[in-house]
Amino acid sequence: MYENRTLVRGDNLEEMRKFPDACIDLIATDPPFNSKRDYFVPYRDQHGQEPDTLVRAFTDTWNWGEAAEDAYQHLLIDEGGQIADTIQGLRQFLNETPMMAYLVMMAIRIVEMHRILTPTGSLYLHCDPTASHYLKIVTDAVFGTGNFRNEIIWCYSRPSAPKQRQLSRVHDIIFWYSKGQQWIFNPDLIRQPYAESSRAREGYSAQASKIASGSVELDSKGKFPESWIYVPPLKGNSHEYMGYPTQKPIALYKRIIAASSNENSLVLDPFCGCGTTLMAAEDLNRHWIGIDLTYLAIGAVKQRIEEHFPQIRDTVTIIGTPENEEQALRLARNHPHAFEEWCVTHVLKFKSNAKKVADGGIDGTFRFPVGRVKGRQAYGKAVAQVKGGNYTLSQIRDFRTAMQNVEADLGVFVVTSPPTRGMQTEAAKSGTYRHPFLDMEIPTVQIYQIQEYFIDTLPRLPFGERAVL
Ligand SMILES: C[S@@+](CC[C@H](N)C(=O)[O-])C[C@H]1O[C@@H](n2cnc3c(N)ncnc32)[C@H](O)[C@@H]1O
Incomplete structure (x- = not known):
């Protein structure tokens, strides 16, 4: 149990x-x-x-x-x-x-x-x-x-x-x-003050007038719950x-x-x-x-x-969420959408973007503070794409394009098998991102193998506002 x-x-x-x-x-x-x-x-x-x-x-x-x-x-x-x-x-x-x-x-x-x-x-x-x-x-x-x-x-x-x-x-x-x-049943824990319960509904004034006229006997603990x-x-x-x-x-x-x-x-x-x-x-x-x-x-x-x-x-x-590499890979194979949702909301803790409308295949997003601009807090943007099955070099290229389209500063490409050298070279073409005030320089596009999650390694990302909804 x-x-x-x-x-x-x-x-x-x-x-x-x-x-x-x-x-x-x-x-x-x-x-x-x-x-x-x-x-x-x-x-x-x-x-x-x-x-x-x-x-x-x-x-x-x-x-x-x-x-x-x-x-x-x-x-x-x-x-x-x-x-x-x-x-x-x-x-x-x-x-x-x-x-x-x-x-x-x-x-x-x-x-x-x-x-x-x-x-x-x-x-x-x-x-x-x-x-x-x-x-x-x-x-x-x-x-x-x-x-x-x-x-x-x-x-x-x-x-x-x-x-x-x-x-x-x-x-x-x-x-x-x-x-x-x-x-x-603990009615005393949910009693309400008479005034509050009679005021609670607009226009419901009969109770209030009875109380005012003294025709209802009041219990000091409040009104018996209705x-x-x-x-x-x-x-x-x-x-x-x-x-x-x-x-x-x-x-x-x-x-x-x-x-x-x-x-x-x-x-x-x-x-x-x-x-x-x-x-x-x-x-x-x-x-x-x-x-x-x-x-x-x-x-x-x-x-x-x-x-x-x-x-x-x-x-x-x-x-009910994957606890080891084998379970994660099984989820990716059998339920690719659930795998994507799990990677985005549980592993990366990005905001999920499951329906993908006009976003070029971005599955999740998160923002991180980068200081103040004109007196207002400014944010950087990281995006993620999840590939539960095979993936190709051209998909990494497309991801880089999608990142540009949504003006993302950082991208995480989540995969279940190791990238080829060519894929690594393609990702590296985006260069590195230097955080404006943290001493942090990281690859703009990171290819993250989900197996790393189970050895407590996450993609390198600045501290930011994590929110799944
Ligand atoms: C009306 S919502 C509950 C909202 C909740 N009271 C709150 O304040 O957030 C119903 C929930 O039931 C879940 N649900 C639907 N079918 C289910 C099932 N067979 N087993 C478990 N959860 C289920 C849905 O995913 C949804 O989150």
Whole structure:
């Protein structure tokens, strides 16, 4: 079983299946919502200009296919019982639609979540009205309707288009289920001052006037928590904003974790994204495990921890990323895009540029300070290109051209096999880069063999702002 502060890069179904029964105290998670969208991270250039490139973070589009059919058969045959009946009924109604594909994907995972929760554990399942009604049916079937505790409404309010022909959608839904009939609940930790809770929603003044008239008896600890909460949505200038699409506010998850776990409880987020649940758990002295399918997300969590909790950075374990040369080469062979993402976000810690629009094949970028120009901080730019398979001399030439096109000062060409002498000569044609104030002179183009990473050797680069998103 994984220890506290473990990040797992992988499919949460496979990962959760490795967990023993009854080992997790709280699951607080925010899966894809079946929004039929691909989520992209805006990638800003070195001056923070408007994005011209986007990085695909994850896909939230589902279709009925082999994987959905397998999951369906598993639920029917291996699980059986309530969930089999429920999912069979839903299929009769929904047929082989994207919604049904999404629901079987969620159902097999909810079955695992239920199994690994401790008897007093809870699941908080974040969703929105796109699929919440169906998800509730599925989760009722797995947990039992008697263990449904609350439907929590997170209101966030945001500017709306004035002319739309329906109400603005400004809330998400979080289902809370307990595993059994005894559960952890600490309402006193999430009480709010009366004034704050009544002021929280614009226009909601009835409570305030009752309080003012003395017709409501006040508890000095604050108001007993209710099933809705107002937490403002994240803004781009907020200190916790990472730029990860669908990122949720830490305050919302702190409330969930405070209410339904105790200090040193083990909290799991199997769809952890950039790690909001994990940050909230760490802040509240809970133990945590996070799982996400993408290297980008796990890289973002790592970066976030390094920034916000530098004291624990050496205690975080990362699983599911290559640990030796052989695994790295296997990843390059079998999943070239994942290899590229891993090299960029984990090895180099550059900003990933996975979608490659108008960038001449640059896979990652990072900037480093080079002093002040006209009173403003100026930056140098390093770019990377990853070649997981064979590569040629002309590709190194093309990389040099791409570097010129994007005005890069330094380039790292990541490869899995040694360059020929001719390739080294081609790279050397770009000369050397002398840092304006550090005593540092380095080759402008470095050919970096990934094997070096496992003997603790990284390309030579100036100190700079590392950020994977
Ligand atoms: C809605 S986002 C979570 C955002 C998160 N709450 C945050 O604040 O950053 C859902 C995440 O689930 C991940 N994901 C989707 N399918 C997955 C799977 N099968 N296993 C693990 N992670 C998965 C996606 O990569 C994405 O990061």
